[in-house]
Amino acid sequence: MINKPHKKSNVVDLNQSLKDREIEIDLLQKTFAEIGSELDLDKVFQIVAERARTLVQAETLLIPLLDENCETYTYRGGSGKNSDEIVGESLPLEFGVCGWVWKHKRPWWLGVLDELSDDEKNLWEEEAGTMIMVPLQGRRHFLGGISGINKIGGGEFTRRDLNLLQMFASIVSIAIENAMAVNNMEKTRTTNDDYRMRLEVLNKQLLESSKELEYLSLYDTVTGLPNRSLFHDRLSRNISQAILAEEYIGLLLIDLNRFKEVNEALGHDRGDLLLKKIARRLERNLKSNETLARLGGDEFVIILPDCNEAQSMRRAKDLKVLLEEPFNIVNTKIVVSGSFGVAMFPVQGDDASSLLSHADSAMYEAKNNATGLCLYDPALDHMTRGHLVMVADIRRAMEERQFELYYQPKISIKDKKLIAAEALGRWVTEERGTVPPDSFIKVLEQNGLLNEYTYWAIESALQQAIIWNREYNLRVAVNLSPHTLMDPKFIENVDKIVGSKENGQYLTFEITENLFLSEYDSLKDVLEYVCQLGINLSIDDYGTGYSSLSRLIKLPVSEIKIDKSFIKNVDTNKDDEVVVKSTIDLAHNLGMTVVAEGVEDEAAMEILRKYNCDVAQGFLISRPLPASEFDQFLKDY
Ligand code: C2E
Ligand code: CA
Ligand code: CA
Numbered sequence: 001m002i003n004k005p006h007k008k009s010n011v012v013d014l015n016q017s018l019k020d021r022e023i024e025i026d027l028l029q030k031t032f033a034e035i036g037s038e039l040d041l042d043k044v045f046q047i048v049a050e051r052a053r054t055l056v057q058a059e060t061l062l063i064p065l066l067d068e069n070c071e072t073y074t075y076r077g078g079s080g081k082n083s084d085e086i087v088g089e090s091l092p093l094e095f096g097v098c099g100w101v102w103k104h105k106r107p108w109w110l111g112v113l114d115e116l117s118d119d120e121k122n123l124w125e126e127e128a129g130t131m132i133m134v135p136l137q138g139r140r141h142f143l144g145g146i147s148g149i150n151k152i153g154g155g156e157f158t159r160r161d162l163n164l165l166q167m168f169a170s171i172v173s174i175a176i177e178n179a180m181a182v183n184n185m186e187k188t189r190t191t192n193d194d195y196r197m198r199l200e201v202l203n204k205q206l207l208e209s210s211k212e213l214e215y216l217s218l219y220d221t222v223t224g225l226p227n228r229s230l231f232h233d234r235l236s237r238n239i240s241q242a243i244l245a246e247e248y249i250g251l252l253l254i255d256l257n258r259f260k261e262v263n264e265a266l267g268h269d270r271g272d273l274l275l276k277k278i279a280r281r282l283e284r285n286l287k288s289n290e291t292l293a294r295l296g297g298d299e300f301v302i303i304l305p306d307c308n309e310a311q312s313m314r315r316a317k318d319l320k321v322l323l324e325e326p327f328n329i330v331n332t333k334i335v336v337s338g339s340f341g342v343a344m345f346p347v348q349g350d351d352a353s354s355l356l357s358h359a360d361s362a363m364y365e366a367k368n369n370a371t372g373l374c375l376y377d378p379a380l381d382h383m384t385r386g387h388l389v390m391v392a393d394i395r396r397a398m399e400e401r402q403f404e405l406y407y408q409p410k411i412s413i414k415d416k417k418l419i420a421a422e423a424l425g426r427w428v429t430e431e432r433g434t435v436p437p438d439s440f441i442k443v444l445e446q447n448g449l450l451n452e453y454t455y456w457a458i459e460s461a462l463q464q465a466i467i468w469n470r471e472y473n474l475r476v477a478v479n480l481s482p483h484t485l486m487d488p489k490f491i492e493n494v495d496k497i498v499g500s501k502e503n504g505q506y507l508t509f510e511i512t513e514n515l516f517l518s519e520y521d522s523l524k525d526v527l528e529y530v531c532q533l534g535i536n537l538s539i540d541d542y543g544t545g546y547s548s549l550s551r552l553i554k555l556p557v558s559e560i561k562i563d564k565s566f567i568k569n570v571d572t573n574k575d576d577e578v579v580v581k582s583t584i585d586l587a588h589n590l591g592m593t594v595v596a597e598g599v600e601d602e603a604a605m606e607i608l609r610k611y612n613c614d615v616a617q618g619f620l621i622s623r624p625l626p627a628s629e630f631d632q633f634l635k636d637y
Pocket of ligand 3: 540541561563564597
C-alpha cells in the first residue's frame with residue numbers, strides 16, 4: 001500500500017550508491033505496510049520491536065511507554081533475549097537511562113557521554129555503548145522510547161544505528177499513536193463508521209508523513225543533495241569497503257569564498273538558486289561511486305572512493321576549475337570560487353569524523369594560500385577554524401575572566417585522608433561548553449596571555465585554599481608552565497599575590513619535569529624563593545622527560561607525581577610496574593613524597609598500596625570538580 005518512499009528526483013537517480021540503502025528501506029517499508037493496517041496494539045508493538053531489533057542488530061529490544069499517570073513507564077513490547085521477562089514491568093519515571101531520555105527528549109547513545117554531568121557519567125559510563133535509546137514522539141504527546149540493548153556479537157551501537165533507529169522511531173510513532181487511538185476508540189465504543197473513517201484519515205497521514213520524514217531526514221531541502229547524516233552514513237560505508245578492498249578514499253571539503261556577500265547582494269532566494277546550480281554542476285561531474293553532500297551553509301563535501309592522494313588532488317583541481325566558470329542567475333553572471341581541503345583515508349584519519357575534521361583543517365589552510373586547494377598536513381593543524389576563532393575569543397576570555405578552576409582531590413593511600421586538591425583550569429563558555437586546558441593554554445601562551453592567566457590561577461587557588469583551610473587541612477596545587485617561571489617578574493608577582501608564609505603553606509606548585517633539563521641553573525633561585533614562601537614544589541608528569549631524580553634532589557622539591565601513562569596499565573604491564581616501583585623506592589630514599597596520578601581503578605590502587613606509594617589522584621576517587629561541588633565532596637568525604 002505504500003509507495004517507494006524516495007522521491008524519484010534526478011538526485012536519487014544520479015546517486016547510484018543509494019542502492020546500499022535499499023535493504024533498510026525495504027525493512028522500513030514492510031514495517032509500515034504491516035503496522036499501518038494493524039489495529040491490535042500488542043501486535044503493533046511486537047512487529048515494531050522485532051523490526052527495530054533487526055535494524056540495529058540488538059540482542060534485546062524494548063519499548064517502554066509512558067503510563068497515563070505520567071509517573072511510571074511500562075515495557076509494552078519487546079523482542080530478543082530476556083524480553084519475555086521484562087515486558088509488562090513498570091518502573092518509576094526517573095529511573096535509569098529511560099529517565100534521562102524522558103527528561104531530555106533526546107536519544108541516548110555513546111555520543112551523549114561527553115555532554116553528561118560528572119555524576120551522570122559515573123552512573124552510566126559503563127552502559128553507554130551497550131545501550132541505545134531513541135524517543136518516540138507522537139504528534140501531541142511524548143509517548144516513550146525504543147531501546148536496544150547489547151549489540152549482537154559485542155561492540156557498541158554506532159551513530160549509524162542511532163540515525164536509523166531515530167528515523168524508524170519517527171515513523172512508527174505515528175502508527176503506534178494511531179493504534180493507541182483506535183484502541184481508545186474501541187474502549188469508548190465509537191460507532192463503526194466513525195471508526196473506519198478516522199482510521200482511514202490516520203493511515204493516510206501515516207503514509208504522507210513517512211514519505212516526508214524519510215526524505216527530510218536524509219536530504220538537504222535546498223539542493224536535494226544528501227545531508228550531513230546521509231553523508232556520514234555513506235562515508236562510513238565507503239570506509240568499511242575500503243578496509244576490505246585495501247583502497248584509499250579521498251575526502252574533499254569545499255567551502256565557497258565570500259558566499260555570504262553574494263547571498264546578501266543577490267537576496268536569499270537567489271542565493272538558494274545559486275546553491276542549487278552549484279549542486280547540479282558538481283553532481284553532473286561526479287563518477288557513479290562518488291557522493292556529493294551539502295553539510296550546511298556554503299559547505300559541500302565529496303567522497304572519492306578508491307582514489308589515492310595524487311588522484312584526489314587532481315580531482316579537486318578539476319572540480320575547482322569547473323566551479324569557477326560563471327553561473328547565470330536571472331540574467332546575471334556570477335562567478336564563485338571555493339576553498340578546497342582534502343584529507344586521505346586511511347593515512348589522515350581512519351573514521352568518518354576525523355577525516356572530516358582534517359579535511360576541514362585543510363580547507364581552512366586553503367583559505368589562506370594562493371591556490372585555494374590544500375591537502376591535510378598535521379603540522380598546520382593549528383590553523384584550523386577552532387584555533388582561529390579561539391584566538392579572537394581568548395583575549396575577551398581573559399579580560400572577562402571566563403576561566404574557572406576545577407579541583408581534583410589527592411588522597412593519602414595509607415589512611416585515605418584527603419590531603420590536597422589540584423586546581424585544573426577550565427574555560428567555560430556558552431558556545432563551546434567547557435574547554436579543557438590542553439586546548440587553551442597553548443593559545444594563551446601564543447598570545448602572550450599565559451602569565452596573566454597563571455597569576456590569576458594562583459590567586460584564585462589561594463583564595464579558595466584559605467576558605468577551605470578554615471575547616472579542613474589541605475593544600476591546593478596550581479600548575480605552572482615553564483613559560484611563567486621564566487618571567488623576570490615572577491618573584492615580584494608571586495610575592496604580591498601570596499605575600500607570606502602563612503599563605504604559602506596552603507599552596508603547591510606543580511612544574512613539569514621537562515623544564516629542568518635545560519633551565520636548571522637559572523631556575524634554582526626562583527624555586528628557592530618559592531620554597532622560602534612555604535610553597536611546596538611538585539614535579540609533574542614524572543617519567544615522561546629525561547631528568548634524573550638524583551639531579552632533582554638538588555632543587556627544593558618535596559613531591560613527585562608519576563605520570564598517568566605509567567599508572568593506567570600498571571596492573572597489566574610489567575614494564576610500567578617496574579618503573580612505578582623503582583621510582584617510588586628511589587624517591588623515598590631521597591625524602592620525597594610520591595603521588596600517582598590517573599588512578600582509575602582498584603587494581604591500580606592495590607599495586608600502589610603494595611609499593612607504598614603515598615598519595616593517589618584520579619577518577620577512581622573523583623573527577624575534577626567545580627569549587628562548589630568540591631565543597632560538597634569535602635563535606636561528604
Ligand atoms: P596534569 O597536570 O597532568 O593534570 C592531570 C590531568 O589528568 C587533568 O587533565 C585531569 O583531569 C586528568 N586526570 C585526572 N585523573 C585522571 C584519571 O584517573 N584518568 C585520566 N585519564 N586522566 C585523569 P586536565 O584537567 O585536562 O588538564 C590537562 C593538563 O593541562 C594538566 O595536566 C596540566 O598540565 C595542564 N593544566 C591544567 N590547568 C592548568 C593551569 O591552570 N595552568 C597551566 N599552566 N596548566 C594547566
Ligand atoms: Ca598537574
Ligand atoms: Ca600530570
